Amino acid sequence: MAVAAENQSQPPQNDLPYVLILKPPAAFSIFGDHFFHSPKFQFLKAFESPLPLSQFLLTHAQSVQAILTSASGSVTADTIRLLPHLGLVVTTSQGINHIDCSECRRRGIAVAGAGTIFSTDCADSAVGLLLDVLRKVSAANRYVKQGLWSSQGNYPLGNKLGGKQVGIVGLGSIGTEVAKRLEAFSCSISYNSRSKKPSVPYTFYPNVVELAVHCDALIICCALTDETHHLIGKEVLSALGKDGVIINIARGPIIDEKELVQCLIKREIRGAGLDVFEHEPDVPVELLALDNVVMSPHNAVCTTESLEELRKTVVGNFEAFFSNEPLLTPVPLDDLPHLSARKQQKVQCFITINMAFLGLQKVDRFSGKGNGSIS
Amino acid sequence: MAVAAENQSQPPQNDLPYVLILKPPAAFSIFGDHFFHSPKFQFLKAFESPLPLSQFLLTHAQSVQAILTSASGSVTADTIRLLPHLGLVVTTSQGINHIDCSECRRRGIAVAGAGTIFSTDCADSAVGLLLDVLRKVSAANRYVKQGLWSSQGNYPLGNKLGGKQVGIVGLGSIGTEVAKRLEAFSCSISYNSRSKKPSVPYTFYPNVVELAVHCDALIICCALTDETHHLIGKEVLSALGKDGVIINIARGPIIDEKELVQCLIKREIRGAGLDVFEHEPDVPVELLALDNVVMSPHNAVCTTESLEELRKTVVGNFEAFFSNEPLLTPVPLDDLPHLSARKQQKVQCFITINMAFLGLQKVDRFSGKGNGSIS
Structure with missing residues (x-):
């Protein structure tokens, strides 16, 4: 599976399946790639590429089978439509209101979250x-x-x-x-x-x-x-x-x-x-x-233990997906109300964990009243 | 019921029954007499008298029907024997290892504590x-x-x-x-x-x-x-x-x-x-x-609410006793092992609350390893 030469963050040329990261989750930024390391997949980091996102996605459209995101990284219908082989979106957050779940459901793309870890x-x-x-x-x-x-x-x-x-x-x-x-x-x-x-x-x-x-x-x-x-x-x-x-x-x-x-x-x-x-x-x-x-400095949400649990859950979801095993923390999309992407920003059925405590306050802060919220 | 004239802290001449206080409980010292006030009994304060305790007790032997004490105020067999009409000992503590329970049991004197308030x-x-x-x-x-x-x-x-x-x-x-x-x-x-x-x-x-x-x-x-x-x-x-x-x-x-x-x-x-x-x-x-x-400054044991609960419990026990009603928090003396007064200092069956947090550290502090202890 060749990757375009213009990608400065060209991943290793191996046969491991690709997990796309549009914007790094806080844990990824702080602890580095190895935090979510697995011998069963590799990351494709859009955020390290000089290309505009749409061009990056077009370049790698055939490679991407899964996405890793967080509460501050939206996964829109436009993004999803550019990725014909996308089968899974994993978010480090408990909430999923930053993911266009209607489009995922329509395409049969699975979504997995952090469950109730936090x-x-x-x-x-x-x-x-x-x-x-x-x-x-x-x-x-x-x-x-x-x-x-x-x-x-x-x-x-x-x-x-x-x-x-x-x-x-x-x-x-x-x-x-x-x-x-x-x-x-x-x-x-x-x-x-x-x-x-x-x-x-x-x-x-x-x-x-x-x-x-x-x-x-x-x-x-x-x-x-x-x-x-x-x-x-x-x-x-x-x-x-x-x-x-x-x-x-x-x-x-x-x-x-x-x-x-x-x-x-x-x-x-x-x-x-x-x-x-x-x-x-x-x-x-x-x-x-x-x-x-x-x-307390917005750290109620997390401990070293729950962060480790998050790591295992995220990696475990991807590994299960690439091994055709059941996901660890699937989000039942069929239970979601049929809401537009806009209205989904206000869905309160799930808890979105703002990972601001890990150092991204200035990125995440007030990205929208309905985003990064706890219900 | 006449009270000897030599008692400087001569109580009011009324018909209310007497509750003897040998050494004031911390709450009594801090909040004053009114903390345990009741229209149904009055206090006889040995600690305010210039008389030696034995002489004070002899003087008032016929008057005393009950005693109020705390973890730091021992009620010995010698004291009990001087009080022929004693029927009740109430302690502000949860534990009773400062009271000679063998002598109480022998004499049929009831004992009431703070229960599990603290x-x-x-x-x-x-x-x-x-x-x-x-x-x-x-x-x-x-x-x-x-x-x-x-x-x-x-x-x-x-x-x-x-x-x-x-x-x-x-x-x-x-x-x-x-x-x-x-x-x-x-x-x-x-x-x-x-x-x-x-x-x-x-x-x-x-x-x-x-x-x-x-x-x-x-x-x-x-x-x-x-x-x-x-x-x-x-x-x-x-x-x-x-x-x-x-x-x-x-x-x-x-x-x-x-x-x-x-x-x-x-x-x-x-x-x-x-x-x-x-x-x-x-x-x-x-x-x-x-x-x-x-x-924390030895204040785990108490809050304003539990102190108020203590007040009600202490007063309620005396009022019940003088009205021939069942005590609120009787200690079942028949369940106690037959221990000598000396050994009773080590009984761990009950919790004795050190009221030091209320300002009596220097009085109560280390009055004995087996005293003022929590089990």
Whole structure:
């Protein structure tokens, strides 16, 4: 299978099948080619070629059997149509709203995602942040590390997690994992979602303000869409009240950050645990000195272990495909609603993991409200 | 019921029954008499009298129907024998090894404790510290608050909690609550205890070194006794290994702190979450700068909510007693082994909560290895 001489990133001349990479996933950029290395396929890197993409694709049209992409790399119908032998698209993200699934379905192209690899890390972070804010873990740690315990005595008591009414905004796979964990702490769970989930035992509130009224803590796990942009504003925060805590491990712009900052400064809510921000990596300076705010740098989503799991899943999907074995994490395209490519940007059925935490904030950041979002 | 004139802290002359306080519980000292106020009884405060205790007790022998004590206030057989109308001892602690239960049983005196009020807070703290160390919550929070995210990029990824092998040293009520929570995070639980617990599904290791060999994290929940003093030393820490994490919410001296400090400095274990220390409130200075160490000032045990629950439980027990109603949290003395007063100091069947966090460190601290301990 010859590759055109004009491709500066000419792959080795061997018989291994080609996996096209239009734009490198974050893990690929950081750890290099070997991160997804396999003896059963090789990568064809469009992003290293000086050719315009369409010309690159035309040149390699007969070679490409599969694509590797991520949440920040769209796979459009136009791209798919240029690749007659394309049989699989693998994305490093949990969501697939950056892939034209209608075209894949029409062509019989399989799609595989990251499954729910990242859901548990996200849920763990949400619970960790909630425990930290309520029990003042980071603040007390700072107090001890500053040597104040022996000189100034005890640190103020924190608040109990058990028995708290916790409202989950967006009961997708992450929200469900959060609920499962908090049940073990004897919390009462309620939720807001686009619709009531019949198989779920938790109290459903169709309105977030109403949910906040009935909760001691709100955990934001929903997708960032036009509908959820600034969903958490003054009204919700007031409804949450002065003993309320808010946790956001979803997307910064779901909260009206200016309103949140004011509420925290004025102690109109008890505290916040924030992994995401409206203009990250910039963080409101007013939050830096507040003991009732715990922040993490958009890393709720991933750990070294889940990144390794991702590697195995991505490689395993390709190896299965090239060996005619069942995929590890196929996305059932027949279950997807028939949506246009444009509307698919807003599909919230799956979770898209923004790999920004791995160093691509400036690339991925705000590539679109419906992109790189968590549902 | 007349009260001797020589009592400087002479109680009001009313008909309310008397509850004797030999040494004020921490909550009493901090919040004052009204913390345990009730219209159904009044306090007789031996600690405010200039009289020697035996003389005070002789003076009021006919008046005292009940005693309020705490983990740091012993109720000895000698005291009990001086009070012919004593019918109830209520302690603010979960444990009762500071009360001569043999004498109570012999005399038919009821004993009530704090029940398991504090177990859940302790367990929450253990999980919070474990999550913090693994996911670098406090360290990443510090990084963001120092403004380093935008200037220096992402913070290193943490480690996943799910799937970790967690070993619990001491599977009492706190250890059991820790296990329940960690099961919801998909951790595998094993434990070390004085004996295998037949009704528990977790793997039992009779030896702590063996437990550590098989674990990614060790959580210390056992009592401090002669047997557990420096139970966690070089051998256990080496067995835990360089990826291992240790959490201590029990008592500082259970860990050989010098060895722990060396292991942490040399990164021979991954990290530590410490609520207790050998010489608290003094903390080893070597730990202050370590990002892999999260510390709290011996406040794992309590929150404002559990303190309020304690208040209701203590008052409720006295009110029930004086109304001939069943006690709220009676301790079944018939189940206790027949131990001498001396040996009772080592009974690990119950959890004694050190109320040091409420400001009495210097009073309570190291009043005895078998006292103020968690099992």
